Amino acid sequence: MSAIEAVSLSKIYHRSKTQALSDITLTIRRGEIFTLLGRNGAGKTTFLRIAATQLMPTKGTISVLGHDARDEPLEIRNKIAVVPQEGGTIGPLTPWDHIYLTLLARGMSRDEARKRAEKTIEQLELKEYRNQPADSLSGGLRQRVRVAMAVATDADLIFLDEPTLGLDAVSRRRIWGVLDDIQKEGRSILLTTHYIDEAEILSNNVAIIDRGRLVLAGSPAELLRNVKERVRVDIVGSGFSEEELSQYGRVVKLAERFRVLTDDQRGKELADEAVRRGSDVALARVSLEDLFVELVGRDEE
Amino acid sequence: MSATKQFRAAVIIGYMLSITWLRRNLLSLVWLFATPFSLLFIITVTTGGRSFALGVVGSLLLVLSTVGTGLAGDATWYRLETKLQDFFVASPVNQIGYLLGIAFAGLFFASPALVVLLPLLVYIGLPLITLPRIIVSRRSLAVLISHRISRLNLHLEPAKRMAVRTPPKRPGWNTTASLLPSRDSSPRYSTDHICYSHNQRRPSHTRRNGECPDPTVLVSSNRLAAHCSLTLDCSSCDFASG
Numbered sequence: 001m002s003a004i005e006a007v008s009l010s011k012i013y014h015r016s017k018t019q020a021l022s023d024i025t026l027t028i029r030r031g032e033i034f035t036l037l038g039r040n041g042a043g044k045t046t047f048l049r050i051a052a053t054q055l056m057p058t059k060g061t062i063s064v065l066g067h068d069a070r071d072e073p074l075e076i077r078n079k080i081a082v083v084p085q086e087g088g089t090i091g092p093l094t095p096w097d098h099i100y101l102t103l104l105a106r107g108m109s110r111d112e113a114r115k116r117a118e119k120t121i122e123q124l125e126l127k128e129y130r131n132q133p134a135d136s137l138s139g140g141l142r143q144r145v146r147v148a149m150a151v152a153t154d155a156d157l158i159f160l161d162e163p164t165l166g167l168d169a170v171s172r173r174r175i176w177g178v179l180d181d182i183q184k185e186g187r188s189i190l191l192t193t194h195y196i197d198e199a200e201i202l203s204n205n206v207a208i209i210d211r212g213r214l215v216l217a218g219s220p221a222e223l224l225r226n227v228k229e230r231v232r233v234d235i236v237g238s239g240f241s242e243e244e245l246s247q248y249g250r251v252v253k254l255a256e257r258f259r260v261l262t263d264d265q266r267g268k269e270l271a272d273e274a275v276r277r278g279s280d281v282a283l284a285r286v287s288l289e290d291l292f293v294e295l296v297g298r299d300e301e
Numbered sequence: 302m303s304a305t306k307q308f309r310a311a312v313i314i315g316y317m318l319s320i321t322w323l324r325r326n327l328l329s330l331v332w333l334f335a336t337p338f339s340l341l342f343i344i345t346v347t348t349g350g351r352s353f354a355l356g357v358v359g360s361l362l363l364v365l366s367t368v369g370t371g372l373a374g375d376a377t378w379y380r381l382e383t384k385l386q387d388f389f390v391a392s393p394v395n396q397i398g399y400l401l402g403i404a405f406a407g408l409f410f411a412s413p414a415l416v417v418l419l420p421l422l423v424y425i426g427l428p429l430i431t432l433p434r435i436i437v438s439r440r441s442l443a444v445l446i447s448h449r450i451s452r453l454n455l456h457l458e459p460a461k462r463m464a465v466r467t468p469p470k471r472p473g474w475n476t477t478a479s480l481l482p483s484r485d486s487s488p489r490y491s492t493d494h495i496c497y498s499h500n501q502r503r504p505s506h507t508r509r510n511g512e513c514p515d516p517t518v519l520v521s522s523n524r525l526a527a528h529c530s531l532t533l534d535c536s537s538c539d540f541a542s543g
Contacts, residue, residue, distance in 0.1 A: 092326060
């Protein structure tokens with residue numbers, strides 16, 4: 001059984017007359033981490049909120065954990081947890097209060113809630129701040145507390161709307177570890193993020209949404225097969241002109257550096273030439289980010 | 302979740318949003334006491350203690366209205382800023398449980414003042430069991446003034462007349478209907494207010510209640526009765542005399 005199955009899902013915000021989602025058909029399997037990628041306002045959060053029974057779709061159907069989101073929202077809510085985007089913590093409550101009281105409110109027994117709260121506090125390295133009021137914590141720590149409130153639950157499906165926004169690299173990795181543990185327990189995660197490396201590392205499957213439309217979906221490896229150029233060569237230095245580089249492949253100017261997207265053979269030749277001329281050079285496989293920019297950034301260019 | 306668990310969730314949410322706050326911000330207790338009791342203090346001092354009962358009732362209403370309006374702001378804050386509503390909507394806690402939780406938070410915030418005001422309310426003669434009925438009553442203040450304060454013989458007749466037109470005394474007040482003024486709010490006047498044709502006035506306190514401006518006007522009692530039942534002031538008497 002799939003965790004989420006959306007068929008021809010559309011959403012129009014009538015007040016602003018915005019088509020947030022348009023005819024999205026998507027299947028998210030149980031036990032996987034699925035990431036929605038897209039630019040700001042692409043419709044990621046709208047999709048997540050519909051799946052989390054917080055919004056009604058305008059058209060189409062969506063079933064979550066075997067229940068129709070329109071007809072059986074209560075059944076779904078018993079099995080999910082959400083970390084909303086850019087929410088806050090409650091000033092005087094400590095991280096412990098946030099996690100423990102939330103678990104109690106969800107109907108967990110005291111012992112179970114205590115056990116889970118302790119474990120999550122350990123996992124997210126919040127032990128040191130356990131009894132400090134949330135308003136005295138840094139933004140990153142507060143974000144970790146909010147993530148902890150959802151991941152500490154026993155929900156079968158967890159929705160995380162940009163959970164690592166504003167976190168430092170170490171904290172991000174810590175959260176990745178926790179999400180990985182959740183997946184190992186057989187639970188599913190729907191994630192939205194702007195960090196493409198995060199999507200690439202964490203996700204079993206990714207969907208790229210642009211202006212409410214599904215552009216591409218599949219595993220990161222499958223998606224990268226859609227890219228014509230297989231390697232990228234980053235060159236820093238004044239040894240090359242843009243015209244000269246364009247003979248090797250597609251050139252993208254990134255601040256002080258040139259990025260050349262090309263095939264294996266020509267990439268190797270370019271890298272050798274750059275080394276010979278004394279330029280700083282880096283040769284790598286194209287990433288999901290390159291694909292993302294190519295897919296949703298074309299109109300901008 | 303069952304109804305019991307929803308109730309438990311509501312109490313926990315209420316605790317989360319109020320008691321933990323109060324525990325860590327003890328100074329806020331001063332504010333919670335100061336607002337209602339400043340009103341009580343002012344009313345009591347300015348009337349030399351005679352309007353203490355009114356002050357208690359006013360303070361209670363002030364507490365309840367302050368908490369009530371505060372709750373609307375809190376609910377918006379939790380929805381838009383902390384996204385707590387989004388968090389709880391997508392959880393086993395249903396809408397009623399969540400809203401009840403926020404309401405409990407308001408009640409817990411009001412509890413320090415209520416702990417003092419409710420015994421005072423009993424002290425001035427209002428049984429607590431009537432409190433919910435009074436709160437939901439549209440005319441709560443008017444009802445309190447018109448029905449209950451009179452028991453204490455505080456001589457608040459002028460104030461009562463300003464607030465409501467006093468219906469006649471009723472024997473008991475066990476039913477909800479007894480709390481509310483009569484639907485037929487037209488005042489009933491006794492013959493105390495009638496100008497008699499033999500030029501004798503019965504005692505009355507105000508002009509409005511039937512004092513004749515000109516005691517020399519003579520009216521036949523038969524004609525007067527018909528007109529005075531329709532109108533309030535003695536101009537009708539004059540009209541009748543013509």
